Amino acid sequence: MPEDLEDIELPRSIALAWGIAANPQRGPKREMSVERIVEAAVELADAEGIGAVSMAAVAKRLGFTPMSLYRYVTAKDDLLLLMQDEATGVPTLAYRDAEGWRAKLDVLFREQVAIYLRHPWILSLPITGSPVTPNSSRWIEAGLEAINGLPLDLTDQLAVVLAVTGTARWQGMVYAGYDATARELGLTSDEVATREQRLYERVVDADDYPLLRALVDAGGFVAEADPFRFGLDRTLDGVEAFVTDRADVAPPRVVESIDDLSDVADEKKYRAAVKARLAAEKDVRQAEKALRQARRLEEQAIREARG
Known part of the structure; x- marks a missing residue:
């Protein structure tokens, strides 16, 4: 390993994201925190777009001066990274209830x-590398868990996870664009698709574009089939075929439960931490189940009130 990478220092933005950066010694107390700054910035981006986000605008939203913010977040690039991690959030545990690795990946994809x-402003942020932040890492962890046990080496496992996340980002980019167009024109998503179909019908000539014209005449741009669903399914078909060819390869061994720690770590503190995490995840699953039930009851009450 190069000498300059042996003791690499964490960028402040990453240290802030993981909660291991030093807090300012001076400045407004209680009323201000990194969390509040990031939440206000995300709210601003959601309401007005990423172009409206500046240190001055966020400070104004919170009722402080820009210099107050700089004591907590020293650069706008740091703020953008923290915003991305906050807005990304973490996956629900619904994927764990899905049967089979394909179904689990499908839940994470959606x-x-x-x-x-x-x-949608997340899509405007430049990709400068993997965002080494807690929530982004949690999505990778969930994807790896979904395919845990398949006869894939670690490099292939990461490639599968990235294939799914990449397809999700591409679909999100297109769908977000269509949503923005729909709002701008005052149309529904279906009406935007119909408008697009009509435009193709007007300009595409069968002599110059015979195959595209045939597609237009068949209503290809208003078809119910989801091309992104097709793309994801074919990607997973490819993974499944690859896995089948490697059926005789033993999958990498990973720690799956606290009982599987005998040759990994014997420290009581580590075992207690793992046990606490597993208990917390169980609590989260139960809470999510209760939330889904409450939503179903709410929707039923709305239907009954309207009926």
């Missing part, structure tokens, strides 16, 4: 697309 529709 949840990621939903994030881009809720916070």
